[in-house]
Amino acid sequence: MSDTSVDAEFDLPQVYKHHVFACHTQRPPGHPRGSCGASGAQPLWDRMSKALEAQRLTDIGFTASGCLGFCSVGPLMVVYPEGVWYRPTAPEDIDEIVESHFKHGKRVDRLVMVLTRR
Ligand code: FES
DSSP states (O other), X not given: OOOOSOOTTOOOOOXXXXXXXXXXXXXXXXXXXXXXXXXXXXXXXXXXXXXXXXXXXXXEEEEEESOOSOGGGOSOEEEETTTEEEOOOXXXXXHHXXXXXXXXXXXXXXXXXXXXXX
């Protein structure tokens, strides 16, 4: 019989140092749920993608995601394995996340969103 329980001594290798999921959902203007796209996400994600490439941060995964479930407070991105949710709104916010969090492991508290599920 195989044991499928989680074994604390069985460490899986990490593919990335940090893995970012950035919401790329775009709903039409006036949609009742809103969307990260309607809140200006795309130029921010483009900036992050270009920064990661330009600085050769190949240990940072950057994945375009669908809706992350908190549409009214976007643009949203989440960073794993820490589970930190950020709401950047300006290009400088992206630069700070890259420099502080990704390059130096220091969370950017002023951009953190504390979200809870009901
Ligand atoms: S549209 Fe981005 S969290 Fe739902």
